[in-house]
Amino acid sequence: MSLSVKHILSVKDLSKKDVDLILKTAENLQEISKRPIKKVPALRGKTVILGFFESSTRTRASFEMAAKRLSADTLSISSSGSSLSKGESLLDTVRNLEAMNPDLLVVRHQESGMPHLLAKAVKCPVINAGDGTHEHPTQALLDLMTILQVKKKVQGLTVAIIGDILHSRVARSNILLLTKMGAKVQVAGPASMIPAEISQYSVKVSYDIREVIPQADVIMMLRIQREREAESLFPSLREYARFFGLNKETMKHAKKDVVIMHPGPVNRGVEIAPDVADGPHSVILDQVTNGVAVRMALLYLLCGGEG
Amino acid sequence: MSLSVKHILSVKDLSKKDVDLILKTAENLQEISKRPIKKVPALRGKTVILGFFESSTRTRASFEMAAKRLSADTLSISSSGSSLSKGESLLDTVRNLEAMNPDLLVVRHQESGMPHLLAKAVKCPVINAGDGTHEHPTQALLDLMTILQVKKKVQGLTVAIIGDILHSRVARSNILLLTKMGAKVQVAGPASMIPAEISQYSVKVSYDIREVIPQADVIMMLRIQREREAESLFPSLREYARFFGLNKETMKHAKKDVVIMHPGPVNRGVEIAPDVADGPHSVILDQVTNGVAVRMALLYLLCGGEG
C-alpha cells in the first residue's frame, strides 16, 4: 500500500486510509529507535533537505533523527548564514536546491501557505513541518498515534483543546484530524483567542475550561506563543494561568484516566503546572518519542517505500 | 590520470588537460545523482571540511551534497557559533582543524586571496569556493560544463558576460577559463562596473549591451551584488534594469539558439526578467545541477581518485 498523496501539506488532504497507513508504518518503524543499532538502510542514498526558516529545536531534531535512522543524507538550510540574506526569494532557493536532485523537502516557515507554494514549484515531495498559524500535520499525526497508544481507539473519545486556538497551527491540524477520525472535539480559551471561523469546524466552543475538563478523555494544552505577541490578548501571564492553566486544582475535575498532552515547548506554570506536565497523566514525552516514528514513516512512504 | 595541481584556487593554475579531466570525471559522476540510490562509496572515511565564512546557500549545499553522494563525512564551520568570535585568527583555526586530519578543505571567504593563504598553511588540498572579488573557479567549471552540454564545443564560441564585472569573481574566473578554452569573450556593463585592469585580459569591452547581444552564442548575466553596495555605482535598480537588464525586448536581438546563464541568486526584474530567467533559452537550473557533478569530480580527484 502507498499514500494517496504526494505531499504532506495539510491534514485535509489525507484520507482515513492514509492516516491508518502512516500510523501502522510508524508503529512498525518505532522499534528501530529502541534497538542498540538504531539504523536501517531503507533510505540509503536519498537526500532529505531540512528547510527550517523559523526557529525550531525539537521538530528539526525529530526530522533529522528520523532521516538518519533510515540512513538518508540530510542537508539543513535556514535563513541565517544562507543566501536568503542576499535577498534571494525562497522560491528561487528551493528551485535551485531541487536542481540538485533531492528526494524530499521538509519545510517550516513563519508564513502560512508557504509549503503549498513550494510544493507547486518542485518535483519532489514536500512535508509541511509547520507553516505560520495554518497547519502542523506531523504534530497532529504524532498526537493521534499517542492517543491511540494509550486509549486504543479515538472514535468516540472527547478531546479538549485548550488555550490560544487563534494562533495555533497545532490546534487546527488536530481539530481536522481528530474529527476526521471520529473524535468529539471541544475547544476552550479566552474569547480573544478563539477565532471567528471556528464555527466552520465541528467543534464545541467554550470560554470556561471548567466546562470542558470533566468530560474530556484527552486534554491538549496549547502553548502561549509569547513570540507571536499572544500576551497582548489577555491581561497577564498570571491571569492566564489562573483561568486557563491546567494545575492540581483544575485536574480535580478531570476524569480519572484523562490523558494530558502538550505539543511543547511548555511554558511551565503558565498553560500547565510543572507537577501536571510531569505527572502520571502526562504523555508529553511520549508525544516526542512518537514524533520520530511518525516522521520516519512519512519519509519512508514519500520516498517510495510501501507500508 | 590525475590533476597537475594539488589545490583548486584559481582557474589560472589549471591546464587544459586538467579542465578536460575534471569535466570528463564530472560527466561520469553526474549519473549518480539521477539514480534512486544517489551514493557511491568512493570517498568513504574521508573528512571534508566546509568552511563557509561568507553567506551561501547553494554553493554550500552543492559541496555538501557532492561530498555526501561520494560517502565522505562533512564538517561545517562558519563564523557564527564558532571560536572565530573569540578573536581567533582564521589561519590558526584552519591549522587546528588540520591537526584533526581532514582530507580536504573547502573555503569561501569575503577576502580575496584567503584560500591561497590557507593552502600554504595546511597539508591537505584546498578548494576555493569563492574569495572576495577574486575568483570562483568551481563556478567557471560548472559554467563550462553547461555550455559544452548544450553547444557541444566552446572553441570559437562568442560568450558575452554582462553586468557588474568589477565586483564579480564569477566574471573573472569565467574570463580566464573561457579564453583558455578558446572562446571569444565580450564583457559589457556600465562604465562604473568595468575594472581598469580589464585590458589585461583578451576580452572585448562594451558599455552597451545592444552591441554584444546579437553576436553572442552564450550570454552570462551577472548578479547586481546589492550586499557589496554595487547599487552606488548607478542611479537606480530600475535604471540598471532598463539599460543592462536582459528582457523580452533585448532578447529580440539575440541569436535564435542563444544560451542564457546566470550564476544565481537571481535578482528577478533587475539583471534578468523573470520570463527570460525561466524561458526556453535559460540553462540556469542546469548550471546548478552541473555544479554538484563538478564538485563531486573535484572532491574525488583531489582526494586521490583517478579519472
Added chain:
Amino acid sequence: MSLSVKHILSVKDLSKKDVDLILKTAENLQEISKRPIKKVPALRGKTVILGFFESSTRTRASFEMAAKRLSADTLSISSSGSSLSKGESLLDTVRNLEAMNPDLLVVRHQESGMPHLLAKAVKCPVINAGDGTHEHPTQALLDLMTILQVKKKVQGLTVAIIGDILHSRVARSNILLLTKMGAKVQVAGPASMIPAEISQYSVKVSYDIREVIPQADVIMMLRIQREREAESLFPSLREYARFFGLNKETMKHAKKDVVIMHPGPVNRGVEIAPDVADGPHSVILDQVTNGVAVRMALLYLLCGGEG
C-alpha cells in the same frame, strides 16, 4: 574493562584506572585518523547529540569528527536557530531530545554545573565539553595524553600552569588530573587571576613566572579570556604579555627539553609569542590531534564499548 563512571562531568569522578583505560583506548583508536579510510563501524546506529550552547569551533569539530570516525550519527543543537529562543528551558529541551532515544549527549555551556544538572535529568551518558569556569575534563585528558606521548611518564614531572587561573576551566581540570596522576603542579599569574580557593589544591602558587619556568618540565599557557572580561584584571594586554607572556626571553630560563602547551585558541603575542607557539618545544597541534583520539575513546567507552 569498562569505565567506573557513566558520565564524564568532572575529572574528580575519574579513578586512576579510568584514566588509564581512556588513554589506552585513545592510543588504540588514534591510528584510525591516520588511515586512508578514517572510519570504523564501532558506533554505527548510535546517535550523539552535540549541544554547544557556547561558542566553539575546535571542541565541537573535535567531537563531531570523533563521532563520525566511529560511524555514529550526530545531531547539533545550539542556542541560535533553536526553540531555546522561544524561552524553553534547557532542561526541558534536553528531556525532549532524550525522548528521541539518543545514545550520548555532549554539552558545552557557559554556566558552571549545567552538565551535572542535565546528567541528573536524562538516562543517557553526558560528556562535559566545558562548563563556565568550572571544568573541561576532555581537555585535561588530551593534555595528559600529549604529555605522556612526549615525556613517557607524568609521575614526578613538574607542570607549570600560567595565566588566568581564576577563569580557567582548563586549569582546574588539569590541576585535578595532573595531581591525581602524580605530577607536581605550580600555578603562576597576576594576583588578580589566582583564585582564593587555590589553597585547597596541592599546588604551589607564584606571582612571578620567572620563579616557575626554570623548574618546569611542562609549561601550560592559558588563554586570556577576552570574552570573559579578563582584561579588566590587569592594566593592558601589553603589560600582561610583558610580565606573564611566554616569549624568546622567558624561554631562555626554561629547561632544554621543556614542553610548551596551550589549550587554544591562542592570543598570539599576548600569552604566548608566535615563535614560541610555533617553535620546537610546542606541542599545541599535537594536543588538537590527541583531542580527537581522546573523544573517540570516551564516545566508544560510554556507548558500551570495552577497552
